Amino acid sequence: MLPKTKNDHSTIRRFPLLAGEASFILILASIFTGINYLILKSSLVTHCNPGIAFGIELPMVMFLLMWAFVIGSVAYLLYRERCFVWGYTLILAGGIANMVDRILHGCVIDYIRLVPWNVFNVADVSIFIGALLVLWYHHMKSKISN
Numbered sequence: 714m715l716p717k718t719k720n721d722h723s724t725i726r727r728f729p730l731l732a733g734e735a736s737f738i739l740i741l742a743s744i745f746t747g748i749n750y751l752i753l754k755s756s757l758v759t760h761c762n763p764g765i766a767f768g769i770e771l772p773m774v775m776f777l778l779m780w781a782f783v784i785g786s787v788a789y790l791l792y793r794e795r796c797f798v799w800g801y802t803l804i805l806a807g808g809i810a811n812m813v814d815r816i817l818h819g820c821v822i823d824y825i826r827l828v829p830w831n832v833f834n835v836a837d838v839s840i841f842i843g844a845l846l847v848l849w850y851h852h853m854k855s856k857i858s859n
Contacts, residue, residue, distance in 0.1 A: 759822060759823075759824050760822070760823045760824070760832045761818065761819070761820040761821075761822060761823075762820055762821045762822075762823050762832075763819070763820040763821075765779075767831070780808070780812065783808065784805065784808050784809070787801055787804050787805050787808070788801075788805060791805065797846075797847075797850045799843070799846050800842075800843045800844070800845075800846030800847035800849075800850060801843065801847060802843070803839045803840070803842055803843030803846065804839070804840050804843035804844060804847070805843075806836075806839055806843075807836040807837065807838075807839030807840035807843065808836075808840060810835075810836035810839070811834075811836045811837070811840075814834075814836070821834065821836075822834060823837070825838075
């Protein structure tokens with residue numbers, strides 16, 4: 714095993730996947746045992762989302778092509794913009810975590826409800842925060858270059 718280098722971001726890449734699966738396991742345990750393992754129990758639900766964002770359903774071929782294009786594009790940008798990995802890594806990790814969920818369960822399991830019209834999961838939060846970081850980075854980069 715190679716020693717970790719200063720630029721090793723493997724923990725960052727794994728966090729959304731591990732946090733998402735761990736919280737999903739705790740939610741299932743709460744449902745089946747009736748024991749409250751999570752503080753946010755009143756905000757937790759389980760929803761099997763077969764579609765993309767907001768439950769929009771696409772044919773599987775179109776979904777897979779779109780997913781591969783987005784993941785490939787983000788991976789390329791991560792490679793190209795090596796000086797800023799946080800945002801791109803969070804987007805990649807969240808996208809991969811949702812795909813793992815889709816493969817394991819046939820849908821993405823969403824379980825956090827903060828507002829009545831939307832349910833999401835930890836991977837979705839990772840994608841959102843990553844996108845915000847990328848936007849902020851490019852905004853700051855353009856301000857510096859001007």
